[in-house]
Amino acid sequence: MTPPSIPPAGSDxxxxxxxxxxxxGIILAGGRSSRYGAPKDAAVLAGQTLLEHxxxxxxxxxxxxxxxxxxxxxxxxxxxARRVTDDPDAPEGPLRGIVAGLAAARCELAVVxxxxxxxxxxxxxxxxxxxxxxxxxxxxxxxxxxPQPLHAIYRVAALPALxxxxxxxxxxxxxxxxxxxxxRVAEHDWRGADPDARSFRNINTPADLELVRQAVQxxxxxx
Numbered sequence: 033m034t035p036p037s038i039p040p041a042g043s044d045x046x047x048x049x050x051x052x053x054x055x056x057g058i059i060l061a062g063g064r065s066s067r068y069g070a071p072k073d074a075a076v077l078a079g080q081t082l083l084e085h086x087x088x089x090x091x092x093x094x095x096x097x098x099x100x101x102x103x104x105x106x107x108x109x110x111x112x113a114r115r116v117t118d119d120p121d122a123p124e125g126p127l128r129g130i131v132a133g134l135a136a137a138r139c140e141l142a143v144v145x146x147x148x149x150x151x152x153x154x155x156x157x158x159x160x161x162x163x164x165x166x167x168x169x170x171x172x173x174x175x176x177x178x179p180q181p182l183h184a185i186y187r188v189a190a191l192p193a194l195x196x197x198x199x200x201x202x203x204x205x206x207x208x209x210x211x212x213x214x215x216r217v218a219e220h221d222w223r224g225a226d227p228d229a230r231s232f233r234n235i236n237t238p239a240d241l242e243l244v245r246q247a248v249q250x251x252x253x254x255x
Contacts, residue, residue: 057090062117062118072235089152090143093143096114099115130205141185143184144182160184170187171217
């Protein structure tokens with residue numbers, strides 16, 4: 033399927049409810065899923081794959097959607113998206129996926145989300161985007177005292193710095209943040225957008241998926 037044409041980047045102002053911003057959406061789907069035992073992007077939650085859940089939320093906020101995979105990896109997605117592969121010669125880890133996604137982005141800002149976080153809240157993305165001033169390379173929420181670089185806004189202009197770090201053998205996006213101009217958003221500042229921290233419920237094992245499935249079922253009104 034040929035993806036729709038993407039409008040040029042314009043204002044970096046956050047989108048209103050239901051609107052799309054001048055923002056690229058990057059979904060990292062190239063992990064090896066070693067603890068899960070099968071490709072996590074294809075795991076099913078409430079009738080949709082994890083990748084579809086994330087793509088629906090992120091795609092509704094962004095002007096374009098980019099899915100980053102490993103070379104030769106097949107993924108199924110009904111929503112139009114551009115698919116790019118990360119560099120197999122780069123150090124294995126999320127940083128190479130972020131670099132591949134930013135290299136493909138057509139907007140000045142991009143939100144990066146892992147495909148194993150199906151409950152990402154649109155309000156959290158809007159809040160982070162609203163703080164992404166031109167003086168910043170990234171806006172990253174803090175959860176449980178740790179930065180969350182796979183739930184973050186990045187400025188595409190930070191790509192050369194991230195590429196240079198990747199070339200040194202660095203694979204950790206958390207350590208890479210130390211080289212960027214970052215707004216670290218304290219938990220009390222984002223809790224209003226995601227009171228239950230649903231965005232950070234990632235799925236590493238089948239047991240994690242079952243816990244998220246139970247949470248989703250509790251959110252549904254009775255039939």
